[in-house]
Amino acid sequence: MPSPDDIVTAMCRSWADPDPDRISAFFAEDAVYHNIPMEPIHGRAAIREFIAGFLSTFESIDFDIHHQVATGNIVMNERTDTLRGLGKDTPLPVMGVFEVADGAITAWRDYFDMAAINRAFGADAAPE
Template identity: 35%
Template sequence: MKLSPATEPRNEAERVVVGFLDAWGPGAWPHMLECYDTWMTDDVSWENTGSPPCKGKAEAMEFLSVLHETLEMEYCTAELHNVASRGNIVLTERTDRVHLADGTVAIEIPIMGTFEVRDGKIARYADYNADSPIRERFPRHNV
């Protein structure tokens, strides 16, 4: 994962979030499922702009599978531009890249994200971005 000099983790909550983002890829598709399973609490809340919220790890894994199908997402990578935290809440400004099976970047998405860390895992994960570029690039993604 690309980190700007100002984004080196300074506390445990930031280390968890950076570890999660770094673990995304590269890797073959099942790797993303394993990553989410490892880094999220069983009762995680995951929200993405323009998509229904996921409550619990099972729903999050199901939604991740939908992203795999509709975006042809093999894995993602993140470039972290800024990080801010207070206690167990971590805010990120980043660019996420969706990679296809051949490794090419299908789309780059500028994102502001909010993470809540509990016991070394992600308990809440919310990404805020303009979803219109995603819908334009991937018409099958209508959830």
């Protein structure tokens, strides 16, 4: 079975050529995805729907991982996510915390400044 570090790295890479089904397959059925400025999303099906909606605005996201550490089932990475869409590339500094169990992501929390998204795309363009 791949390590938690390998699972998180593969999930991050999958956003470069995004497919909501492929990305959501990295998550446990009862996973929680929480972009800290927004409300948490519960369950793989809801995560898949969020990803699909997000990708209706953005063509892809490149995750440039600067640092990643793993201990046990916890993986943390500091990265720059480059949002590609609406005719521009927008870099977003992010800190991500992942919990992995039985080969699937059970929790993903991303910490970032929502004001950077609002400045780049306007409040109406930010994903909900």
